[in-house]
Amino acid sequence: MSREHQKYRAPDALDHTRELLGKLAREVSVSDWHLVIEVRPDDLPEVALRLRDDETLSCKYISCIIGVDYVDWMEALYLLRSQEHAIPVRLRVRLDRERPEIPSVTYIWSGANWHEREAYDFFGIRFIGHPDLRRILTREDYDTHPMKKDAWPHRVRRTEWRWEDIERPKRLPGETDRRDRS
Amino acid sequence: MSTVESKNDAVNPGSPVNQDGPAKPSFHLEEMILNMGPQHPSTHGVLRLVLHLDGELVVSVEPVLGYLHRGFEKLAESRTYLQYMAMISRLDYLSGFFMEWGYVRSIEALMGVRAPKRAEYIRVIIGELNRIMSHHVAIGDFMLNLGAVTPFFWVFRDREDAMDLVEMVTGQRMMYNYLRVGGVRWDLPDEFEAGCRKFIKEFPAKIDEYEELISDNEIFISRTLGMGIIKPYEALDYGISGPNARASGIDWDLRREVGYSVYPEFDFDVPLGQHGDCFDRYKCRIEEMRQSVRIIEQALDSICGGPVNIKLPPMIRPPAGEAYRAVETPRGEFGVYIVSNGGLRPWRLKLRDPTFSAISMIPKLTAGNKIADLVAIVGSLDLLMGGVDR
Structure with a gap:
């Protein structure tokens, strides 16, 4: 084990977290030197508040919110960190893919605001109670949530295109194209 | 409509509303909306700020992102791991090595x-050179x-020396x-060490020059002291990291806390x-350059x-699983979260950029200041839109 792994004390916090969250957490484990806590969407605000205000964990810093589309279900991942005790925490919330809805945690961490907007933009996850849930990186009238795996059905076969198949503009006789040489 | 009419009445003393008393001088208390960017030189790329102004005072700011959105995360899903390597340094192009x-x-x-x-030592040396740049x-x-135009030329003159070194090793400047x-x-290469x-022998004197200037x-x-103060709890709350957070007194550096590589x-x-004001953020960067010089010196010695x-197959297939690793870039914590399903391409790749969090704090920092101070605050946060818009 390298020193990097020893410095983090996620295993120490495991029992404490189980005690703190009780039945709120579906599962608490240590994986990839993160403390991974799996919760139901409805329990998220309560768990988040307890993690933030707890003396030992005190996850005051929110790193980011990650949406993942697993085709059968969707997932929202909250990367938190306890700055004082150097414990990285992953809050894992499994969502229904047809109706991805989850309570917003903007009032718990102000930084969550834009990360939630991004997850909404890319995956269409609805954060209930978010003050301003709009698209953030793509344009406002975009008709799809681009990071979903079925977002662009017409482009799925894209990798099968070949250079010869692509229609190119006609060239004048004698005119050469640098790309032809390869 | 009624508000507009009454405002017009206020500036026209002859109107019926003002007949009772003498006409008073009055000001429009109308909010003005001003677009700053996306092509404004002081917004560091293509950040657009919609300013709501009351005279010269900023009432509220709304940052608008997405002008440089290239779909980095989506593109990763259709590329092999090695193919994506050529793209990733385009993300935050000033510190591409950290990406x-x-x-x-x-x-x-x-x-x-x-x-x-040896590879880790090389990574540290080039990385710290990149941090200086x-x-x-x-x-x-x-x-x-x-x-102030002069410092700009001074730093770019010295940046060239560091760039030459990096070019000598990697063949590229950015x-x-x-x-x-x-x-x-x-x-x-053999001539790199000399x-x-x-x-690193000449550079500390140049940092002294900047400080003098x-x-x-x-x-x-007078323009930066006490301007745009980020309190420590706010920095944590908004997820700010790097020199911006350290200027607020948050003692957190991934190089030391996580201790990755050979740090x-x-x-x-x-x-x-x-x-945690603009001056401290600038000062932190100056001091970090000095520390980078120290690290490079020790790395060259050891x-x-x-x-x-190490020998790996040309087409790598990481086993199914997930991993999140972060590095301390010049702007803060840059993390990459990869979900692999055991295939040639990542199933999901998320890029956590420090500037994204820093920009989300601009509305809070700048409200109530003047426009000129807004420019100072935005400049002191060291924004780069390449990483934000992804």
Whole structure:
């Protein structure tokens, strides 16, 4: 084990977290030197508040919110960190893919605001109670949530295109194209 | 409509409303909306700020992102791990080496491999050179925003020396594509060590020059001291990291706390600010450049021989799983989260950029200040839109 792994004390916090969250957490484990806590969407605000205000964990810093589309279900991942005790925490919330809805945690961490907007933009996850849930990186009238795996059905076969198949503009006789040489 | 009419009445003394008394001089208390950017030189790329102004006072600011959105995360899903390596340094183009580093660390964690010791030393040396180069631009641009042109030329003159060194090793000045999973692309050239030692010998004197020019400047001090204060709890709350957070007194540096690569072997300080204002953020960057020089010097002294690469198949397939690894870039915590399903391409790749969080704090920092101070605050945060818009 390298020193990097020893410095983090996620295993120490495991029992404490189980005690703190009780039945709120579906599962608490240590994986990839993160403390991974799996919760139901409805329990998220309560768990988040307890993690933030707890003396030992005190996850005051929110790193980011990650949406993942697993085709059968969707997932929202909250990367938190306890700055004082150097414990990285992953809050894992499994969502229904047809109706991805989850309570917003903007009032718990102000930084969550834009990360939630991004997850909404890319995956269409609805954060209930978010003050301003709009698209953030793509344009406002975009008709799809681009990071979903079925977002662009017409482009799925894209990798099968070949250079010869692509229609190119006609060239004048004698005119050469640098790309032809390869 | 009624409000508009009454305002018109206020400026027309002859109107019926004002017949009772003498006409009073009055001002329009109308909010003005001003678009700053996306092509404004002081917004560091293509950040658009919609300012709601009351005279010269900023009432509220709304940052608008997405002008540089290239779909980095989506593109990763259709590329192999090595193909994506060529793109990743385009993300945050001023500190592209760290983007590659974070990406490579995530894949190495997924695959359970480690780079040879020599490769880690090379990564640290080039990384710290890149940090110096990035802070050069940060300081130069900040001063340019405040109207001082000379420091901009000074830092770019010195940035060229560091760039020459990096070019000598990687062959590129900005988009390196130098790191590989399990090492680096090729070894250091023979003439690098002498050049690098010359650079780190001369460079501290140049930092003193900047300090003489900038830190003691009365105009600079009066424009930045006590301006745009980030309190420590706010910095945590908004997820701000890097020099911006350290200027607020948050003692957190991934190089020291996580101690990835060979950083635990080196002796360096983490400069901290006290007040978290624009001046402290600038000062933190200056001090970090000095610490980078210290790290490079120690790395050059202790670098060992050996291979710079481990043998891996050309098409790597990390086992199914997930990994998140972060590196300390000049702007803060840059993390890469990869979900692999055991295939040639990542199932999901998320890039956590520090500037994204820093920009989300602009509305809170700038409300109530003047426009000129807004420019100073935005400049001091060292924003770069390449990483934000992805």
